Amino acid sequence: MKRISEIIITIIVLGVIVYSFGVKADRDQLILTGKEIMLELAPVDPLSLLQGQYLIIDFKLEDAEIEFDENEINSEKVSYGYRHHRIVLSYNESGVAKFNRFEDDQPLNSDELLFKVRRAIRRNNTKYFYKIDVSQNSFLIEENTEKKYEEKAKYGVFRVGPDGDYVLVDLADKDLNKLTVKKEQ
Known part of the structure; x- marks a missing residue:
């Protein structure tokens, strides 16, 4: 019986490791090939901006109050609480992006892309x-670089895949210059 338990635990651990590598590979591929866009940051309380070695960030997109047809209130379409959607x-x-509409049957124009959100x-x-x-509402930073990001960050830089998946890869200043400097190896 002990041998069977060890085998089951080993299989579970190996499954988690394989899954983790698959997710990492997907994210790495998205970073390499995804469309780069920038979303404007919203002001954040400076006292809550720095949490350890990462920044807490909000996006202007989240401040929008997007109206909808009030006839939908009593329809089957409406569900309260956060649900996953694509916009x-x-x-x-x-590369500066703004909300256009919720995903619908219309084909995307050349200057549009899907973006997964909670609604x-x-x-x-x-x-x-x-x-x-x-x-993604936080961004990891190096030690002793807080001031640079706190003072200059105006945009979040994302890599977005065709299905709307995305990765926050950097922050940018008001002139759209990325703030993270890659180190030479």
């Missing part, structure tokens, strides 16, 4: 609206 972002020649319905007095949440 369509439009981006300019510099919730909120109520503001008598008006209903969608609230969008970008899942």
Whole structure:
């Protein structure tokens, strides 16, 4: 019986390791081949900005109150609480992206891409609206570089795949210059 338990535990551990390498390989591929876009950061309370060696960040996209047809309130489509959705972002020649619409049957234009988010319905007095949440809201930084990021960061730099998956790869200043300097090896 002990031998069977050891075999089962070994299989589970190997499965977790293989899965982890697969996820890492997917993220690495996305970083190499994904479309690079930038989303504008929203102001964050400076007291909560630094948490250890990472920055807590918010995006302007999350501040938007996106109205929807109030006839949907009583329909089957409405579900309260956060749900996973894809939105369509439009981006300019510099790669700065803005919310365009929720994913629908329309084909994407050459300056549009899908972006996975969490969406919730909120109520503001008598008006209903969608609230969008970008899942990556922190960015790891090197020790003693907090000031540079706190003062200069205005955009989050993402690599986005065709299915809407994304990775936050850097932060950029108001002139769209990336803030992370790659070290020579």
